[in-house]
Amino acid sequence: MSSFDLRHVARLARLHFTDAELKPFESQLSKILGFVEELKEVNVDGVEPTSHPLAVANVFRADEPVQSLDVEPFLARAPKARGRFFEVPKIIEDRS
C-alpha cells in the first residue's frame, strides 16, 4: 500500500498521523493485504457468496414503540451540549 493511499484512508477515518507514525503502517497493511491475496487461492467453485457469517436471515422486530431513554446522561458524556441539544463546532454549508 502506498503512503498516498494510507494518507487518504487516514483522512477518511479522521485519523491524524505524522509521517513517522504513518511509516510502519505501510508494511503492516501491505502484509494484511497479502494475507487476503492468499485467500484468493482457495477454490470456491460452487460456493454461494455470502455477506454474513451467520446462517440466519429475516430477523425483524414488531413496529411497537418502546420507551425512549432520557437523553441527559448521554448529553453529559458528549464533548459539548447545550440545553437538550448536542453541540458541535459550526457546520458551514459546504460550498465554495
Added chain:
Amino acid sequence: MSLIPTIGLEVHCQLNTRTKIFCGCKLIFGGQPNSAVCPVCLGLPGALPVLNREAYRLGVRAVLALNGQPAERMKFDRKNYYYPDLPKGYQISQYDEPLGRGGWIEIDTPSGIKRVRLHRAHLEEDAGKLIHDQSPEYSHVDLNRAGTPLIEIVSEPDLDSSTEVYEYLTQLKAILKSARVSDCDMEKGHLRCDANVSVRRSASDPLGTKVEIKNLNSFKAVKAAVEHEIERQTAALAAGEVIRQETRLWDDNAGRTVAMRSKEEAHDYRYFPDPDLVPFHVDAVIVEAERQAMPEMPRQRRRRYVESLKLSDYDAGLLSQEREVSAFFEDTAARLGDIKAAANWMIGPVFAYLSAKGVTLDQTRLSPDLLSALARLALDNKMSFQAAKDKVFPEMAESGTAPEELMRRMGLEQVSDEGALDVWADEVIRENAKVVEEVRSGKDTAVMFLVGQVMKKSKGKANPGKVQTLLRSKLSS
C-alpha cells in the same frame, strides 16, 4: 443553442411506520429535542439495530405500487461519511442488494402518456437534524429524526424537461399516498429529492456529464433548480466550457445552484455489508398479501372514471388524484344518484373552496351527506344553483349546518308556486308593454328581459325555468 436535457431523480420518502427503522423509538415531529432517542439511534457502541417489519412491508408495497420487482434477497450496507447529524459515522443503507428493482411511473405529456422507468428502490435510515441559527459558533444536533425509515426511489434518466420532472413527482406522490406507504407531507419533509441533470447536442450522442443537485425541498424548488441547471449547462457549453461532474446545492432564495467544494474523497463512501444486520430473503407471503391488498392507484381510478362513470379524461384526472377526494366524490355521487352533478360540485365549488382556504377535505365540515343534500336541493329546483353555490355552500362548509336549514334561514327557497308566479308575470307584462310588443312581433330573445324582471320581483327566488314557460304561454295566447 438548444440542447437536449436528460434528468433522473432520486426521491427519499418517509415510510408511514409508528417507530424508527432499526429501534423502537417513536417517530415524532416537532417534539422536544432528543426526546425520542435510544442507544441504537444515538449510535452508541454495542447497540444493535433490528429491522422494523412494518418498514419492510411498506417498502415492498411501494415497490409493487410502482410496478417494480421486490428482490429475492436483500441486505443492508454501511455508507461511511462524517457529518454531525450522523452519530455512527455511517448510514445504514442498501448498496448492491436493494429492496426492489425496475418498475415505472406513467406521466402525462403534451404528446401523450409517457412511461418513466425506475431503476431501483432501497431502504435506509434518515439522519438527525442540525440547527444552525442558535449561535454563531456552534451548530446544534437533534437526533429525533435519526433512524426514520426512508425508501429511496431512483428513476432512470428518462425525463426531458422540468415540466416532466414536476409531473413525475406529482404522480409519484399520488401513488405513494394512495398505497398508504407514506403521508407524503411536504411540510414535514416526508419527500425530499435530488436531481441528476445533463445536456447533449443530439439524441444520438451519449449522455452528457451529469451534475447532481441537492437540497430540493419542494416540487417547485425541484422544477426551478432543474430549469436553472439546464440553462447554466447550456450557457457553459455555448461558451466552450467543459461540464464538470460535481454536486451543486440549490439556493432557493437566490434561485440558483452553487457548486459544493469538490473534495476528492467526497464520494468515497466505502460501502460494505453491515455485519449487525442479517440478510433478508423475500417473504413470498408478505409480497402476495401486499399484492392482494393493494388499493386502487390514481391512474387505474382515472381509467375507471372515464370508462364506467363516463367522465371526461380531464375531470377524471382531477377527481382521481387523491384517495380522500375520490372517496368523497364517489360517496357523494352514490347518495345523489347523479355522477355528472356530483363531479361538477366537486370540481367547481368544493375545489375552489379548498384552494381558497388552503385546506384539505378532512379539515372542513363538508361531508358527502351534506354535499349531496345541497346538490339535490338545486337539482330539484328547491333553490337556484347559483344560490346553492354562492350562498349556502360556503356557509355549509364553514358550519356543517344542513343545507335545507340554511336555505330556509337565508330565505332562498325557490318559488315554483303557480299563483305567486302568475301575479308577478302579469305585473311584468303590464309594466313592459314595449318589450312585450317586441316579443309578440318575433324578437324571441326579448323574453329573457321579462324573465329577469320577474326574477327581480321575486328577489331571485322564482324558478327561472318555470317563469320562462309561463311568460311564453301568456304571450303566445
